Amino acid sequence: MATPKGFARAIIVITTVTAAIMELIDTSIVNVALSDMSGSLGVNIEDISWVITSYAIANVIIIPLTGFLAEYFGRKNYYIASMIIFTVASYMCGQSTSLIEIIIWRFVQGVGGGALLSTSQAILFDAFEPKDRPIASGLFGMGLVLGPTLGPTLGGYIIDHASWPLIFMINIPIGILATFLSFSFIEKKQGEGKNKKNIKIDYTGIMLLTVGIGSLQYMLERGESEDWFSSKTIIVTSILAAAGLIAFIWYELKVKSPAVNLRVLNNRNLAFTTIFTFVVGVGLFTSVFVFPVLAQRTLGYTAYETGLTLLAPTMITVLMMPIIGKLMSKGISPIPFVVIGFLLFAAYSWLSAGVSPDVNKNDFFFPLALRAVGISMVQLPLINQAVAGLQPKDYASGIALNNMIRQLGGAFGIALANNYIAHQYAQHRYDLVSKITGESQMFIERSNTIAQGIIARTGDVAGAGTKAVATINNLVDRQAYFLSYLDTFRLITIFFILVIPLVGFLRVKKKSAAEMAATMKAAAEAH
Structure with a gap:
């Protein structure tokens, strides 16, 4: 299959990166719309969170199977089918009028989306010569970082100016155009889909x-x-x-x-790399989960403001990705990148754990910038280490397992954060309330000040005392949650610091440019 040039390559780059961003946006765009969706569908917030759970379950199931399915059906056929599934499911999500209906269609959307992300990267890599694949890696890395960050920003804007079905309906014109362009410009690989009879399911x-x-x-x-x-x-x-x-x-x-070759875990490098990848999943998903709730629940940011706060430092990752790809393609050892990346992520978590309740939006830029650089420095090096020592035929299996572990690390991290926040909140609230007594001079002065303010605004003398106590209770709640979120950032820091010594178990194998290109392509096909 000839490598596309000029206009054809540009179309493939735009199509694949856009499709990947579209899928990744849908992993996070729903988070800011849960309240509106629950009210519209007449269910509580716990039930509507199933739209997140069903999508995540579908993604984590399909990821390790993508390579097999692409081989069985033919990559181009599988890619276009996945895009159609994702687009149709997006429309049905937007048209859903019940909880069960939208949960089912979100699962279907997750099946199409998981495959869409994986296959987009493989097609993009085939559009470049081996020596230019670090450029492809950088381009796709931009999409991987921009997608989850754009989700809350775009979702917040839509919720502020329209209604929740639009967060799904915006996928339809993009999906239709991407399907048409894929059909017209993406070529089939040689022998694609012709060995179906020889593949045992x-x-x-x-x-x-x-x-x-x-x-x-x-x-x-x-x-x-x-x-x-x-x-x-x-x-x-x-x-x-x-x-x-x-x-x-x-x-x-x-x-x-x-269907999934587990024998590759006999390789020591891959086995230890999965530990690092699991921790990366914990850090990435947990930080994206904790920061927005910290910003919105205790600092008073809107969903749109939270998204914008995340977006600016994320652009650093967009700039860093191609640079890391170039350096890796020259055979530079991945170990220093991994160590520095983990230290930077730990520094981000530790600095975030030290913010005060009156923190300014701009004060988050530096810690989030450290996070962005840390992400850039661990992504491709961990892919490299996942396959170091494997035979080329086992690259796809090793990276597929690695990616599944990252996804599970994210799910574990969010579950851990939820549980830890609930525990720490109860402890902090108990500690704060125990210091507030009816005889406390500070409590008396604060409640009297609040009561006088209520009387001045409303003229309600009889109820001012009760409302003042309720206001103080809300302030205690807010402070208890604030402290519990900071504790969670400290917990993330511990995870990243503890695993750094394990780099001593990784074996560094310097790869030629051709081997590096093969690694990157395998990463694309297994992502």
């Missing part, structure tokens, strides 16, 4: 993976809201997760043609 492995990973993702996503093991559903999904994953591992190691 591992139905048992796929079923066990779906049950095990799906149940685990459900447990992690919904555990806190359902009070963990006091819920029968969480108990059942925990059992299914354990049984499904144990059976999946046993079966995939036994079968001749597994």
Whole structure:
């Protein structure tokens, strides 16, 4: 297959990067619309959060299967089909009038989206010569970073100026155009889809993976809201997760043609890299979860303001990605990048844990900039280390496992953060309330000041005292939550610091430019 040039390559770059950004936006754009959606559909906020859970479950199931499915159906066919599925599901989400309906269509959207992201990167890499693939890596890296960051910003703007169905409907014109361009400009790989008869489908492995990973993702996503093991559903999904994953591992190691090749974990480099990748998942997903709730719940930012605060420093990552790709393609050791990246992320978490309640929006720029540079420095180096020592034929399997571990690290991180915040909130509230007594001079002065303000505004003398106490209670709540969010940032810092010594177990293998290009392409096909 000839490498496209000029206008054709430009169209492929625009199409694949746009499709990836579109999918990634949908992982976070819904977060800021939950309140509006719950009111419109007549359900509570816990129930509507299923639109996030169902999408995440579909994503984490499809990611490790993408390489197999692309090989079986043909990459171009699979890509276009995934785009159509994603676009149709987006329309149906926007048209949904019940909770069950939108949950089902969000799951379908997640199936199409997970495949869309993976295959976009592989197609983009094939549009460049091996020596130019670091450029492709940088271009796609921009999309990977911009998508999740644009989600809250775009979602906040839509909620402020329109209604929640638009967050899904905006995908439709983009999806239609991307489908047309893909059909017209993306060429089939040589022999694509012709070996279907020789590919044996591992139905048992796929079923066990779906049950095990799906149940685990459900447990992690919904555990806190359902009070963990006091819920029968969480108990059942925990059992299914354990049984499904144990059976999946046993079966995939036994079968001749597994859907997911677990044997590559015999490689020490890959085994230890998955630990780093898990922690990266914890840090990335948890920080994106904790910062917005800190900003909106305790600092009074709107969803749109929160998104803008995240967006500016994220542009640093857009600039850094191509630079890291170039340096890696020259054979520079990935180990220093990993260590520095982890230290920078730890510094971001530690600085974020030290902010005061009267912090200015601009004060977040430097810590978030450290986070952006840290992300840039660990992404591609960890992909490199995941396949160091593997045979080229095993690259896709190794990176697919690595990406699945990152996704699970994110789910674990959010579940941990939810639980930790709830625990720390209760402790901080107890500590704060214990210092407030009816005889406390500070409490008396503060409540009297608030009461006088209420009387001046409303003239309600009889109810001013009660309202003043309620106001103080709200302030205590806000401060308890604020302190619990800061504690969570400190917890993230500990995770990143503790794993750094494990770099000593990584083996560095200097790769030629051709090997690096093959690594990047495998990363694309397995992402």
